[in-house]
Amino acid sequence: MKLGLSLGYSRAHLDIPVALVQRAEALGYDSVWTAEAYGSDAVTPLAFLAAHTSRIKLGTGIMQLAARTPANAAMCAGTVDALAxxxxxxxxxxxxxxxxxxxxxxxxxxxxxxxxRDYVAIMRKIFRREEPVSHDGREISLPYTGEGAMGIGKPLKSILHMNPDIPIYLATSNEATVKLTAEIADGWLPLGFMPGSMAEYQPWLEEGFKRAGNGKSLQNFAIHASVHVEVCDDVAAGLAKLKPEVALYVGGMGHRKKNFHNDLMVRHGFGDAAARIQELYLAGRKDEAIAAVPDEWVDMKSLVGPAARILQRYRPWEDSGADSLSVRSRQPEAIELMAKAARLN
Incomplete structure (x- = not known):
């Protein structure tokens, strides 16, 4: 099992824990990941970290498609990769x-x-520089010929000779998009993955590999899961620290009728709790929404408690079907403990 370090996105102030990332690199962590919502972007911190590290891989978890065109996403990826x-x-x-x-x-x-589908296809064309880029897609086309176009767009080839094999991972969760991920991407950032999840997802992945038709399989496809890690003596208190984020995502990160995190909780048998969390959160009763998050749900998705408990509960993650696991923590002791769990040293 490879380990990653997930830094997430900034809150009110941007704080990139350079020393923690450097320690993770020294311990043998394979990757570090940044995110974006509607504050800090995911790419710029990786350029900064590239200057302070030498080996660790730099991943966006994730770049939002609407934030930039596929051409700009490819430019960002190619630029940071070259800098690193x-x-x-x-x-x-x-x-x-x-x-x-x-x-x-x-x-x-x-x-x-x-x-x-269009986004990934365009990025790959840009990375490979085989010819000036054009694409006739259902959602995205190059050159643009839609409403307001002058009609003089010209296919272009990247000036920068980029790494042609920059890997592309997709963050997906439902049947159609997981199949698409297995078909067109190099790896998968599964939403809400935990031990036992592969029983549901593997048939979808296998169908996607079949569609790809190029010998693709679980052996040459990355599955990069993530897990909160909280080292503490009091398990209940540790779980409570993680509940505000669960309440935010399940209750408020999305519309009442369109919330992927809420849907995931329902699929795992916590439908009543998901509905109650959302009801309370959208009513402005955030403290009650947090209190409504079941301990069991948080514990399923996290590694919380004393070192011995975390080491014991890590083993099912190692056998989960994921080949990489991002540690979502800024606790130095958590970073050290997970390196021990994965036997990186």
Whole structure:
């Protein structure tokens, strides 16, 4: 099992824990991941970290599709990869949700399935520089010929000779998009993955590999899961620290009728709790929403408690079907403990 370090996105102030990332690199961590919502972007911190590290891979978890065109996403990936010395960047992509896409970026939600397919195809063409880039897609076309076009767009080839093999991972969760991920991407950033999840996802992945038709399989496809890690003596208190984020995502990160995190909780048998959390959160009763998050749900998705408990509960993650696991923590002791769990030293 390879380990990654997930830094997430900034809160009110940007704080990049350089020393923690350097320690993770020294311990043998394979990657570090940054995110974006509607504050700090995911790419710029990786350029900063590239200057302070030498080996660790630099992944976006994720770049939101609506935040930049596929050409700009490819430019960002190629630029940071070149700055880092080549072979270190992982372009993690995701659609976010309609509230952010339409409310923050001012872009139509459209058809995310086809947008992802077009987006990845265009990025790969740009990376490879085989010819000037054109693409006739259902959601994205180059050159643009839609409403308001002058009609003089010209296919272009990147001036920068990029790494042609920058890996692209997709963050997806439902059947159609997981199949698409297995078909067109190099890796998968599964939403809400935990031990036992592969029983549901593997048939979808296998169908996607079959569609790819190029010998693709679980042996040459990355599955990069993530887990909160909280080292503490009091398990209940540790779980309580993680509940505000669960309440935010399940209750408020999305519309009442369109919330992927809420849907995931329902699929795992916590439908009543998911409905109650959302009801309370959207009513402005955030403290009650947090209190309504079941301990069991948080514990399923996290590694919390004393070192011995975390080491014991790590083993099912090692056998989960994921080949990489991002540690979502800024606790130095958590970073050290997970290196021990994965036997990196």
């Amino acid at each position: 010395g080549g072979g270190r960047f992982i372009a993690g992509l995701g659609v976010s949700g309609p509230q952010i896409v339409e409310g923050w970026y001012g872009e139509p939600w459209g058809k995310p399935y086809y947008r992802m």
